Amino acid sequence: xxxxxxxxxxxxxxxxxxxxxxxxxxxxxxxxxxxxxxxxxxxxxxxxxxxxxxxxxxxxxxxxxxxxxxxxxxxxxxxxxxxxxxxxxxxxxxxxxxxxxxxxxxxxxxxxxx
Amino acid sequence: xxxxxxxxxxxxxxxxxxxxxxxxxxxxxxxxxxxxxxxxxxxxxxxxxxxxxxxxxxxxxxxxxxxxxxxxxxxxxxxxxxxxxxxxxxxxxxxxxxxxxxxxxxxxxxx
Numbered sequence: 001x002x003x004x005x006x007x008x009x010x011x012x013x014x015x016x017x018x019x020x021x022x023x024x025x026x027x028x029x030x031x032x033x034x035x036x037x038x039x040x041x042x043x044x045x046x047x048x049x050x051x052x053x054x055x056x057x058x059x060x061x062x063x064x065x066x067x068x069x070x071x072x073x074x075x076x077x078x079x080x081x082x083x084x085x086x087x088x089x090x091x092x093x094x095x096x097x098x099x100x101x102x103x104x105x106x107x108x109x110x111x112x113x114x
Numbered sequence: 115x116x117x118x119x120x121x122x123x124x125x126x127x128x129x130x131x132x133x134x135x136x137x138x139x140x141x142x143x144x145x146x147x148x149x150x151x152x153x154x155x156x157x158x159x160x161x162x163x164x165x166x167x168x169x170x171x172x173x174x175x176x177x178x179x180x181x182x183x184x185x186x187x188x189x190x191x192x193x194x195x196x197x198x199x200x201x202x203x204x205x206x207x208x209x210x211x212x213x214x215x216x217x218x219x220x221x222x223x224x225x
Contacts, residue, residue, distance in 0.1 A: 031210065042118065042201075042215030043158070058211065090157055097209045100146045105157040 003027050004106035006091050012112045019078040021109050023091030025071075031094045032074040033058075033103060034066060036087040043090065049074055050097060081113045117141065118204050123220040131192045135219045137202030138184045146205040147185045149176055151198040152218065158201055161187075192223045 003026030013019055023032060034046040045058030047066040055066050063085060065077045078085055088110050092103040119138045127133045139147075147164035162169060164176040164185050175188040185204075189196055202216035 033210065040217070042217055043213075044215075045211065045213070048211055056211070094210055097211070100163055101210060102148055102160045102163060103210060103213075104160065108157050 004091060004093055004104065006089075006106040006109050008109060009107065010110045012114065013081055014114050015082055016080050019081050019111065019113075021076045021089055021091075021111070023074045023076070023106055025074075025091075025093050027093060027095075027104075028071060029093040029095050030071070031097045032068065033092040033094075034064075034074065034076045035090045035092060036060065036085075037090060037108075038087050046076065046089075081111075083113050085111065086113045087111060117206075117214045118202055118216040120200075120202050120216040120219045122217060125219065125221045126224060127192055127221070128224055129192055129194060131223075132188065132190045133192060133221065134186055134188045135200055135202075135221075136184050136186050137204075137216055137219075138182075139202075139204045139206075139214070140183070141204070141206040141214075142180075142183060144183075144204045144206040145208050147176075147178060148203040148205075149174075149185075149187050150201040150203060152201055153198050161200070189221075192221075194223050194225060197221055197223045 005024045007022045033048040035043045044060045049055045049068040067075045091106040094103045149161040150158040152158045168177045173190045177186045199218035201218045204214045
């Protein structure tokens with residue numbers, strides 16, 4: 001299995017609080033991605049990174065920010081969590097960002113915003 | 115028409131059966147395709163890429179039909195451990211930032 005660790009695995013917090021999710025990889029892959037998965041929706045890309053300090057928005061980036069200060073770490077921050085951000089969050093990595101380069105996923109973080 | 119469509123199932127089959135899923139896509143320029151499996155409350159795991167010529171990995175066979183814009187997954191000799199949700203993924207743009215994920219097809223293999 002790809003060396004991807006997400007933390008925390010589960011979190012329950014209140015509306016309005018800041019939340020940071022961490023993705024750590026040991027594969028030295030350049031590309032990292034944050035997704036959310038919700039019932040009735042396929043996986044949706046929140047943000048991605050194509051290198052240290054290089055990030056860009058995905059399909060559902062509103063309310064989220066990211067940072068990548070080291071190749072191995074990609075952080076996702078909810079500055080002021082809302083109930084609509086209750087979801088399962090997956091981090092993914094890929095070696096290249098071209099055709100036929102599959103992504104590999106971490107175990108996920110289950111986040112509940114009350 | 116949705117960008118990627120899958121029959122949600124569930125498909126209930128006995129052990130040893132052969133089962134096939136299709137996934138249709140709307141963008142005729144789509145360039146790469148994948149099947150992932152996802153177990154309940156787990157992360158998606160790559161099952162196989164889908165090549166134009168079709169490809170086989172053990173009991174699993176994937177096919178691409180560009181003319182009709184669908185990909186298929188055939189599972190032979192189903193095992194209990196094949197019970198999962200199978201996600202179709204389409205890459206319309208040539209980079210991983212634009213992957214389109216299907217909602218998945220649920221498979222239950224029964225003893």
